[in-house]
Amino acid sequence: MLKEYAQILILMIIVFGFAGVTLLLSSLLGQKKKSDTKLMPYECGIDPVGTARQRFSIKFYITTMIFILFDIEALFLYPWAVIYRRLGVFGLVEMGVFILLLLVGFIYVWKKGAFEWD
Amino acid sequence: MVDLLFILVKIVVVFVALLLSVAYLTWLERKVLGHMQSRLGPHRVGINGLLQPIADGIKLFFKEDVIVTAADKVVYHLAPFIIVSTALLTIAVIPFGDAIKIFGHNILLRIADVNIGLLYIFALSSLGVYGIVLAGWSSNNKYALMGGLRSAAQMVSYELPLGLSTIGVLMQAESLSLSKIVQAQAAQGWFFLPQFIGFLIFFICAVAECNRTPFDLPEAEGELVAGFHIEYSSMKFALFFMAEYASVILMSALIVTLFFGGWLGPSFISCPAWCGPIWFGVKVFIFSFIFIWLRATFPRFRYDQLMKFGWKVLFPLSIINIAVTAVVMMR
Numbered sequence: 001m002l003k004e005y006a007q008i009l010i011l012m013i014i015v016f017g018f019a020g021v022t023l024l025l026s027s028l029l030g031q032k033k034k035s036d037t038k039l040m041p042y043e044c045g046i047d048p049v050g051t052a053r054q055r056f057s058i059k060f061y062i063t064t065m066i067f068i069l070f071d072i073e074a075l076f077l078y079p080w081a082v083i084y085r086r087l088g089v090f091g092l093v094e095m096g097v098f099i100l101l102l103l104v105g106f107i108y109v110w111k112k113g114a115f116e117w118d
Numbered sequence: 119m120v121d122l123l124f125i126l127v128k129i130v131v132v133f134v135a136l137l138l139s140v141a142y143l144t145w146l147e148r149k150v151l152g153h154m155q156s157r158l159g160p161h162r163v164g165i166n167g168l169l170q171p172i173a174d175g176i177k178l179f180f181k182e183d184v185i186v187t188a189a190d191k192v193v194y195h196l197a198p199f200i201i202v203s204t205a206l207l208t209i210a211v212i213p214f215g216d217a218i219k220i221f222g223h224n225i226l227l228r229i230a231d232v233n234i235g236l237l238y239i240f241a242l243s244s245l246g247v248y249g250i251v252l253a254g255w256s257s258n259n260k261y262a263l264m265g266g267l268r269s270a271a272q273m274v275s276y277e278l279p280l281g282l283s284t285i286g287v288l289m290q291a292e293s294l295s296l297s298k299i300v301q302a303q304a305a306q307g308w309f310f311l312p313q314f315i316g317f318l319i320f321f322i323c324a325v326a327e328c329n330r331t332p333f334d335l336p337e338a339e340g341e342l343v344a345g346f347h348i349e350y351s352s353m354k355f356a357l358f359f360m361a362e363y364a365s366v367i368l369m370s371a372l373i374v375t376l377f378f379g380g381w382l383g384p385s386f387i388s389c390p391a392w393c394g395p396i397w398f399g400v401k402v403f404i405f406s407f408i409f410i411w412l413r414a415t416f417p418r419f420r421y422d423q424l425m426k427f428g429w430k431v432l433f434p435l436s437i438i439n440i441a442v443t444a445v446v447m448m449r
Contacts, residue, residue: 004230008210011129011229015206018133019199019357026353027183039187041259042348052188052260060271063425067274070433074281077440078237081288084444092444099437106433115429117422 062114073102120223129229136209140363141171147363147410154414175356183352186258193256198350198357201249204242205361208368211235213297215381215394227381227395228297235296236288239372240281243327246361247273250346253358257349265345268335268421273327275428280323282436283316286443287376300380310377315439317377319432324369326428328362330409332416335424370405374398 041048076098084091109115145160145167152159160167185194215227232238247270254266287309288294291302303309310317326333342348347358374380378401381394389397419427 001233004232007125007129007230008207008232010126011133011210012203012207014129014133015203016199018206019202022353022357023195023199025179026181026356030180030182030352032182038184041186041188041257042343043260044343048260052258052263054260054263056263056267060267063271064274067278070278071274071281074278077282077285078288078294081285082292082294084289084447085292089448092448095444096441099441103437110430115426117425 059117066109066114070102070106073098124220124223124225128225132209132229133206136206136364136367137360139367140360141175143363143367143406144174144359145171146406147413150407150410151414154411178353178356181352183354184349186349188258189349190256190258193252194349195354197249197253197256198354198361199249200252201246201361202357202364204246204249205364205368208239208242208365209371211238211296212368212371212375213300213380214371214398216391218391218394231295231297233293233295236284236294236299239368240277243365244277246365249361253350254346257346259349261342261344262346262348265342265348268342269329269346272329272333272335272424272428275425276323276326276333276432279319279428279432279436280327282433282440283319283323284376285436285440286313286316289440289443289447296375296380300375300382303379304382308377308379308382313377313439313443315435316443317373319436319439320376321373322432324373325409325412326424328365328369328409330362330366331413332419333424334418335421366406366409367402370402370409371398373405374401 041052043049077095080087080091080095087094148170149159149167160170163169163173185191210229211232213228213231217224217226219225250269250273251266254262254264254269257263287299290306290309290312291299293299293302299309347355350358381398383389383393383397
C-alpha cells in the first residue's frame with residue numbers, strides 16, 4: 001500500500017514542479033511595460049471606487065455552513081455503503097434512523113428559508 | 119530498479135498524455151462550438167487548426183505578466199498553483215486499463231490503486247475550491263470577489279449531491295477503490311442501469327463542479343467580465359484554463375469509471391487486455407464531447423435558480439436514491 005502512495009508522491013512532485021516552473025517562466029518571459037492604469041484593478045475602464053475588501057451577503061456564509069453540517073453527515077455514509085451487504089437489515093434500520101434525523105434538520109433549514117436567494 | 123524505472127516512465131507518460139488531452143480539448147471545444155454555430159473554428163495554424171493549442175501556449179508564455187498593485191502577492195500566486203495542482207493530481211487513482219505485459223513485466227494501467235480512491239478524488243476536488251476563493255479575494259477586484267464567492271457557494275452546494283450520488287455505486291461494488299468498482303461492473307453489469315438516477319445527479323453535479331455552462335455563473339462574461347480570474351494574465355490565466363479542462367476530462371473519466379464500466383468493452387466483443395485503454399479513451403471522449411455540446415446548447419442559469427436546484431431538487435433526490443437502493447438490495 002505504501003508503494004501506491006509513493007507513486008502519488010512522485011506524481012505530486014512532477015505536478016508541483018510543472019506548476020511552479022510555469023509560474024516562474026511566465027514572470028520571466030514576456031515584456032514588462034508597467035503603467036498606473038494597467039496595474040489598477042479592472043472595472044470596465046473606470047477608476048475603481050473604494051476597496052474590494054467589502055462585506056458580502058450573509059447567504060454565502062449560511063450556505064457554506066449548512067454544507068459543512070451535511071457533508072460531515074454524508075461522510076458517515078461511505079463506510080456504511082461499503083459494508084452494507086454484510087450489515088443486512090441492521091444496517092438498513094440504523095441508516096434509516098440516521099437519515100431521518102438528517103432530514104428533520106434539512107426540512108427545518110428549508111422552512112427557515114436558508115435556500116431562498118431573493 | 120527496473121520496476122522503479124517502469125513506474126517513473128508510466129507516471130510521466132500519463133502526465134504528458136493528460137496535458138496533451140487538455141490542450142486538444144480546447145481545440146476540440148473551439149472546433150465543435152464553431153461548427154455548431156455555423157463557423158469553421160480555428161483552421162489557420164496547421165491542418166484544420168491542429169497546431170492551434172501549441173501556438174496559443176507559446177503566445178501565452180510571452181505575454182506580459184501583469185500583477186495588480188493592490189493584489190495580495192503571495193496568495194495571488196498561490197491560487198493558480200493550487201487550482202492546477204489539485205486538478206491534475208486527480209489522475210493518480212483513475213484506472214484506465216487492466217494489467218498488461220511489456221517485455222515480460224506486468225504493468226498495471228493506473229498510477230496508484232489506493233483503497234480509498236474515490237475519497238482521494240473528492241478530497242482534491244474540495245481543495246480546488248480554495249484556489250478559486252483565494253484567486254477571487256487576492257485580486258482586490260470587486261468582480262473577482264463576486265465570482266470567487268459565487269463559485270465557492272456553487273461548488274460546495276453541488277459537491278453534496280455529487281458525493282451522495284456515488285453511494286449507490288459503492289453499496290453495489292462494496293469498495294472505494296476505483297479498479298475494484300470496475301471489476302464489480304465486470305461481474306454485475308455496468309452501474310448506469312441500476313443507478314440511472316445516481317448517474318444523472320452525478321453528471322449534472324460534475325458539470326457544475328467544473329464551472330461549465332449552464333452552471334458557469336462564476337465567470338459569467340456578461341456581468342462579471344471573467345469572474346475570479348479577471349486579474350490574471352499570461353500563463354497564470356492559462357493555468358486556470360488548464361485546470362478547467364483537466365477537470366472536464368477527469369470528471370468524464372470518473373463518470374466512465376463509476377457508471378460505464380471503466381476500461382471494460384461491450385461484453386459481446388472479446389478483446390485482449392490492451393484494448394482497455396482504447397475503450398476507456400473512447401468513452402471519456404464521448405463524455406467530454408457532451409460537456410462541450412451542453413455549452414453550445416444551454417443558456418446560463420440564474421443564481422437563485424442554481425442554488426434552489428442544487429439544494430431543493432438534487433440533494434433530496436440523491437437521498438431518495440440511496441434509500442431506494444438500500445431497500446431494493448435488501449430483498
